[in-house]
Amino acid sequence: DAGITQSPRHKVTETGTPVTLRCHQTENHRYMYWYRQDPGHGLRLIHYSYGVKDTDKGEVSDGYSVSRSKTEDFLLTLESATSSQTSVYFCAISESVGMGDNEQFFGPGTRLTVL
Amino acid sequence: GEDVEQSLFLSVREGDSSVINCTYTDSSSTYLYWYKQEPGAGLQLLTYIFSNMDMKQDQRLTVLLNKKDKHLSLRIADTQTGDSAIYFCAEIPNRDDKIIFGKGTRLHILP
Numbered sequence: 001d002a003g004i005t006q007s008p009r010h011k012v013t014e015t016g017t018p019v020t021l022r023c024h025q026t027e028n029h030r031y032m033y034w035y036r037q038d039p040g041h042g043l044r045l046i047h048y049s050y051g052v053k054d055t056d057k058g059e060v061s062d063g064y065s066v067s068r069s070k071t072e073d074f075l076l077t078l079e080s081a082t083s084s085q086t087s088v089y090f091c092a093i094s095e096s097v098g099m100g101d102n103e104q105f106f107g108p109g110t111r112l113t114v115l
Numbered sequence: 116g117e118d119v120e121q122s123l124f125l126s127v128r129e130g131d132s133s134v135i136n137c138t139y140t141d142s143s144s145t146y147l148y149w150y151k152q153e154p155g156a157g158l159q160l161l162t163y164i165f166s167n168m169d170m171k172q173d174q175r176l177t178v179l180l181n182k183k184d185k186h187l188s189l190r191i192a193d194t195q196t197g198d199s200a201i202y203f204c205a206e207i208p209n210r211d212d213k214i215i216f217g218k219g220t221r222l223h224i225l226p
Contacts, residue, residue, distance in 0.1 A: 090157050092157075103148070103160035104158070108156060
């Protein structure tokens with residue numbers, strides 16, 4: 001299994017509080033991604049990174065920010081959590097894109113509940 | 116726009132074949148993928164197909180690609196209880212940096 005971990009694995013927080021989720025990889029892969037998974041919506045991309053300090057928005061980036069100060073860590077921050085951000089968050093990594101067997105490896109997920 | 120469509124549910128009897136269908140919109144996608152998600156886990160790559168291929172077979176898995184209709188299917192032969200999962204179709208449009216996933220098809224195995 002690819003070396004990718006997420007922390008915390010579960011979190012319950014209150015509306016309006018800041019939350020930071022961490023994704024850590026030991027594979028030295030260039031690309032890192034944050035997705036959220038919700039019933040009826042499948043997997044939606046929040047933000048992604050194509051290198052240290054290089055990030056871009058995905059389709060559901062509002063209310064989220066990210067940072068990547070080193071290759072192995074990609075942080076997702078909810079500045080002021082809302083109930084609509086209750087979800088399961090997945091981090092993924094890949095060496096590159098557009099190549100057939102260059103898959104995205106997924107972390108185990110973080111279940112976030114915003115009360 | 117970029118969109119990948121697949122049905123949300125499929126029920127199949129154990130031992131039968133499962134066929135999961137997907138349609139995509141970007142005809143320039145070079146690679147198309149099938150990912151599997153087991154309960155409580157992240158997604159894992161099952162198989163992929165290059166756009167100049169019509170079919171790819173890997174043990175019990177057969178992927179069929181119809182580029183004209185932008186239709187991709189995954190056939191699982193002799194479906195087992197361990198195949199119970201959510202299956203995601205995905206594409207990379209025009210060598211973009213992002214993979215576009217479908218909403219996933221939940222495969223339920225009947226005894």
